[in-house]
Amino acid sequence: MPDSFLRIADNVASIAKGFQLRGWALGTSGNLSAVVEREPLKLAMSPSGVDKGELTAEQILMIDEHASVISAHHAKPSDESPLHIRIVKERGAGAVLHTHSIWNTMLSDIYAADGGLSFEGYEMLKGLEGVKTHEHREWLPILENSQDMLALADSIGETLGQHKDAHGFLLRRHGLYSWGRNLAQAKRHIEIIEFLLEAVGRTLFIGNRRQK
Amino acid sequence: MPDSFLRIADNVASIAKGFQLRGWALGTSGNLSAVVEREPLKLAMSPSGVDKGELTAEQILMIDEHASVISAHHAKPSDESPLHIRIVKERGAGAVLHTHSIWNTMLSDIYAADGGLSFEGYEMLKGLEGVKTHEHREWLPILENSQDMLALADSIGETLGQHKDAHGFLLRRHGLYSWGRNLAQAKRHIEIIEFLLEAVGRTLFIGNRRQK
Amino acid sequence: MPDSFLRIADNVASIAKGFQLRGWALGTSGNLSAVVEREPLKLAMSPSGVDKGELTAEQILMIDEHASVISAHHAKPSDESPLHIRIVKERGAGAVLHTHSIWNTMLSDIYAADGGLSFEGYEMLKGLEGVKTHEHREWLPILENSQDMLALADSIGETLGQHKDAHGFLLRRHGLYSWGRNLAQAKRHIEIIEFLLEAVGRTLFIGNRRQK
Amino acid sequence: MPDSFLRIADNVASIAKGFQLRGWALGTSGNLSAVVEREPLKLAMSPSGVDKGELTAEQILMIDEHASVISAHHAKPSDESPLHIRIVKERGAGAVLHTHSIWNTMLSDIYAADGGLSFEGYEMLKGLEGVKTHEHREWLPILENSQDMLALADSIGETLGQHKDAHGFLLRRHGLYSWGRNLAQAKRHIEIIEFLLEAVGRTLFIGNRRQK
Numbered sequence: 007m008p009d010s011f012l013r014i015a016d017n018v019a020s021i022a023k024g025f026q027l028r029g030w031a032l033g034t035s036g037n038l039s040a041v042v043e044r045e046p047l048k049l050a051m052s053p054s055g056v057d058k059g060e061l062t063a064e065q066i067l068m069i070d071e072h073a074s075v076i077s078a079h080h081a082k083p084s085d086e087s088p089l090h091i092r093i094v095k096e097r098g099a100g101a102v103l104h105t106h107s108i109w110n111t112m113l114s115d116i117y118a119a120d121g122g123l124s125f126e127g128y129e130m131l132k133g134l135e136g137v138k139t140h141e142h143r144e145w146l147p148i149l150e151n152s153q154d155m156l157a158l159a160d161s162i163g164e165t166l167g168q169h170k171d172a173h174g175f176l177l178r179r180h181g182l183y184s185w186g187r188n189l190a191q192a193k194r195h196i197e198i199i200e201f202l203l204e205a206v207g208r209t210l211f212i213g214n215r216r217q218k
Numbered sequence: 219m220p221d222s223f224l225r226i227a228d229n230v231a232s233i234a235k236g237f238q239l240r241g242w243a244l245g246t247s248g249n250l251s252a253v254v255e256r257e258p259l260k261l262a263m264s265p266s267g268v269d270k271g272e273l274t275a276e277q278i279l280m281i282d283e284h285a286s287v288i289s290a291h292h293a294k295p296s297d298e299s300p301l302h303i304r305i306v307k308e309r310g311a312g313a314v315l316h317t318h319s320i321w322n323t324m325l326s327d328i329y330a331a332d333g334g335l336s337f338e339g340y341e342m343l344k345g346l347e348g349v350k351t352h353e354h355r356e357w358l359p360i361l362e363n364s365q366d367m368l369a370l371a372d373s374i375g376e377t378l379g380q381h382k383d384a385h386g387f388l389l390r391r392h393g394l395y396s397w398g399r400n401l402a403q404a405k406r407h408i409e410i411i412e413f414l415l416e417a418v419g420r421t422l423f424i425g426n427r428r429q430k
Numbered sequence: 431m432p433d434s435f436l437r438i439a440d441n442v443a444s445i446a447k448g449f450q451l452r453g454w455a456l457g458t459s460g461n462l463s464a465v466v467e468r469e470p471l472k473l474a475m476s477p478s479g480v481d482k483g484e485l486t487a488e489q490i491l492m493i494d495e496h497a498s499v500i501s502a503h504h505a506k507p508s509d510e511s512p513l514h515i516r517i518v519k520e521r522g523a524g525a526v527l528h529t530h531s532i533w534n535t536m537l538s539d540i541y542a543a544d545g546g547l548s549f550e551g552y553e554m555l556k557g558l559e560g561v562k563t564h565e566h567r568e569w570l571p572i573l574e575n576s577q578d579m580l581a582l583a584d585s586i587g588e589t590l591g592q593h594k595d596a597h598g599f600l601l602r603r604h605g606l607y608s609w610g611r612n613l614a615q616a617k618r619h620i621e622i623i624e625f626l627l628e629a630v631g632r633t634l635f636i637g638n639r640r641q642k
Numbered sequence: 643m644p645d646s647f648l649r650i651a652d653n654v655a656s657i658a659k660g661f662q663l664r665g666w667a668l669g670t671s672g673n674l675s676a677v678v679e680r681e682p683l684k685l686a687m688s689p690s691g692v693d694k695g696e697l698t699a700e701q702i703l704m705i706d707e708h709a710s711v712i713s714a715h716h717a718k719p720s721d722e723s724p725l726h727i728r729i730v731k732e733r734g735a736g737a738v739l740h741t742h743s744i745w746n747t748m749l750s751d752i753y754a755a756d757g758g759l760s761f762e763g764y765e766m767l768k769g770l771e772g773v774k775t776h777e778h779r780e781w782l783p784i785l786e787n788s789q790d791m792l793a794l795a796d797s798i799g800e801t802l803g804q805h806k807d808a809h810g811f812l813l814r815r816h817g818l819y820s821w822g823r824n825l826a827q828a829k830r831h832i833e834i835i836e837f838l839l840e841a842v843g844r845t846l847f848i849g850n851r852r853q854k
Contacts, residue, residue, distance in 0.1 A: 024695070028665075029240075029413075032342075032409035032410065032412070032413045033342060033345040033406050033407075033409040033410035033413060034345055034406050035341075035342060035345060035410075057402060057405070057406065059236070106341070106342060106413070108413065108416050108417050108420060111340065111342070111413075111417050112417055112420060112421055115339075115421075116421075116424070127787075127815050128747065128815045128816075129671075129742070129787055129813070129815060129816035129817065130668075130669060130671060130742060130747070133669040133670055133671060138789070139789045140787055140789070140815065140816065151339075151341055151352055153350070153351045153352070177341070179339050179340045179341060179352065180340075180341035180352065181341065190693060193693070194669045194670050194693065195669075197668035197669040198668065198669035198671075200668070201665070201668045201669060201742070201744065204744050205744050205747050205748055207420075208744060208748060208843075209748055209751075209752075210424055211423055211424055211635075211847055212752070212846055212847055241452075241625075244554075244621035244622065244624070244625045245554060245557040245618045245619075245621040245622035245625060246557055246618050247553075247554060247557060247622075269614060269617070269618065271448070318553070318554060318625070320625065320628050320629050320632060323552065323554070323625075323629050324629055324632060324633055327551075327633075328633075328636070363551075363553055363564055365562070365563045365564070389553070391551050391552045391553060391564065392552075392553035392564065393553065419632075422636055423635055423636060423847075453664075453837075456766075456833035456834065456836070456837045457766060457769040457830045457831075457833040457834035457837060458769055458830050459765075459766060459769060459834075481826060481829070481830065483660070530765070530766060530837070532837065532840050532841050532844060535764065535766070535841050536841055536844060536845055539845075540845075540848070575765055575776055577774070577775045577776070601765070603763050603764045603765060603776065604764075604765035604776065605765065631844075634848055635847055635848055
């Protein structure tokens with residue numbers, strides 16, 4: 007394994023542990039990837055069914071653009087690898103992260119009929135790449151969940167094509183996907199969107215009304 | 219003590235600390251067990267009345283199928299050992315875990331009159347052994363609490379017989395029991411059910427209505 | 431300093447850090463004591479105005495029954511030392527702990543007009559010393575807050591006299607006091623009462639009604 | 643770098659990590675400063691766009707009163723450095739801290755039309771420098787957010803002039819600023835105000851009514 011892979015794998019494992027501690031990746035949920043090479047595409051990918059609080063750098067797999075394992079591991083990559091690969095291709099992302107938080111699960115359901123929800127007027131939005139002011143309006147699309155990963159990848163591809171500026175999306179009653187140029191930026195985006203979801207969710211409770 | 223017992227005890231202590239940190243085992247509540255041998259049954263069991271944040275592998279007892287201590291300890295095993303033993307026998311489980319979270323306590327009371335509550339449509343359900351899709355409907359039975367452990371064990375036996383597919387159950391105003399083939403799987407099930415209870419509980423707050 | 435004092439001081443510092451991490455002792459709030467000797471009374475006491483997340487065993491003071499420092503420290507003991515001393519005398523406690531959590535602050539206000547609140551039917555109650563069943567009804571008295579520590583100590587003395595079975599009390603918009611035979615038991619009592627307060631508080635939110 | 647700078651930088655990094663862990667500085671949000679020298683003014687300042695959970699003492703910049711970097715770093719200081727400098731000058735503060743919590747974000751919006759919110763009757767208020775009793779009434783001003791940092795600094799200067807006793811202020815949908823004689827005191831103030839915001843916020847939920 008090249009040095010760069012080991013550094014990336016270490017970083018992936020450390021982010022996974024942090025997410026698990028926050029309750030964003032309980033029960034082996036959540037998955038993480040980062041681009042190791044573009045041509046041909048090689049991705050560092052978290053294995054399937056592993057406790058994210060116990061994940062080690064040694065367990066991180068290397069997969070190709072068909073989600074086949076090309077490192078010397080006998081483990082299975084995350085079932086959702088095709089979604090990661092699609093996002094990398096559509097967005098030119100260097101890293102893709104997926105969390106299952108209480109708030110993203112709840113809001114992905116509450117706003118499902120609207121096809122998404124928006125955040126507006128929050129300073130926190132400035133942390134999203136390319137956003138310069140809190141006056142920005144960020145649309146977070148919500149997609150129906152599915153167990154057909156290839157169909158879901160296509161549906162994600164379509165959504166990303168329609169919402170060129172989106173920094174993430176929700177799968178209904180499933181979780182949040184976000185990405186970035188590298189792992190640090192993808193982690194930043196996840197933290198920001200999780201923060202905004204919780205702020206909007208808790209605000210809903212006050213008046214049982216949608217955020218205006 | 220055989221090596222395998224020491225490894226198991228270490229794992230039990232580490233899971234206990236994690237649960238205590240999350241607030242799922244405050245005030246010496248919660249208990250944990252894992253099968254060391256099947257014939258005759260030998261269980262690694264957490265002692266009674268111990269701070270789960272301070273629990274060490276050395277404190278883990280070995281008990282037989284009558285909940286008698288067979289290791290060289292002078293401590294008392296958890297009062298709820300008969301419940302663990304019954305679950306191990308009914309389900310062939312390799313590990314049984316019991317948590318006292320805020321959310322499991324509250325929902326065990328709110329839904330008591332219904333005899334249980336169901337989770338449906340959550341991706342997180344796929345983490346429960348044998349569940350292949352989020353379209354699964356999981357029934358979590360609720361039993362009346364009791365201080366008569368043998369009667370409670372019988373009531374659990376009956377409930378498990380009626381609900382062959384259940385991955386856990388609640389004792390009213392008491393807590394959650396779940397189990398698995400081994401400690402890792404039992405921990406995964408606990409995390410998933412705790413997550414779903416919190417998601418359902420918080421959703422209730424929005425509209426003061428039962429989840430449909 | 432005798433060895434026993436050092437062991438106690440170490441334990442006090444470790445409990446303080448844990449409480450601060452849980453948000454039960456933010457902003458230098460909270461204080462902790464443990465009996466070192468009964469006759470004449472010597473108490474290990476946390477100093478005034480110290481960040482509980484940074485508290486070290488070396489900073490723990492020794493005070494006498496008049497709250498005068500008798501160890502070689504130039505620090506001031508917690509202003510609330512007279513309350514600790516009174517509780518030690520009234521209850522024969524070996525340790526007294528005081529937390530400022532969000533939930534204890536809120537509920538001490540919501541139930542102030544009733545003079546207290548009760549917990550009933552929770553398995554968690556069994557962790558309170560002397561309680562054998564969840565069918566127990568625990569009364570948690572609420573006292574008006576005051577900056578006159580001697581008057582407050584008298585008011586606490588009176589309340590403890592009236593409620594011989596109480597394991598703790600709330601000061602209005604101030605916090606929770608509990609105690610035990612030793613630090614481990616006092617910590618257990620704090621965790622249990624904090625748990626019950628949060629469970630009752632969150633249940634209130636569902637229906638904006640008092641717990642029946 | 644002088645020793646004192648290194649000690650301060652270490653302290654800044656450690657407070658940053660703690661805030662990030664509590665969710666008060668997610669997504670590279672939040673910033674921290676401390677006075678190194680008064681004449682001419684030299685401030686230790688956190689760099690722009692850095693994960694506060696990963697911040698090291700080595701990354702802390704030294705800036706002058708024009709927010710220009712005077713240490714041998716190639717990094718950019720936080721965009722909000724002019725706000726820190728203004729607070730240091732107006733209040734003679736030795737340290738300024740800024741957090742983005744869920745509760746400060748929500749309450750800065752809910753109470754924006756009132757120009758602020760007040761806390762009264764909480765024991766926790768006694769931890770604010772100069773406050774001797776829980777009967778104190780603390781006014782926390784709320785300012786409109788802006789991306790024009792110099793205009794915002796002026797607006798802060800004006801607010802601080804009008805509210806001589808305020809220990810902090812909120813920027814709408816942006817966050818909390820507080821300060822102190824040194825980092826320990828500023829951290830104490832942040833923790834107290836965050837605590838009070840959460841207590842007031844959760845109390846709002848019970849009755850969907852403003853705190854009386």
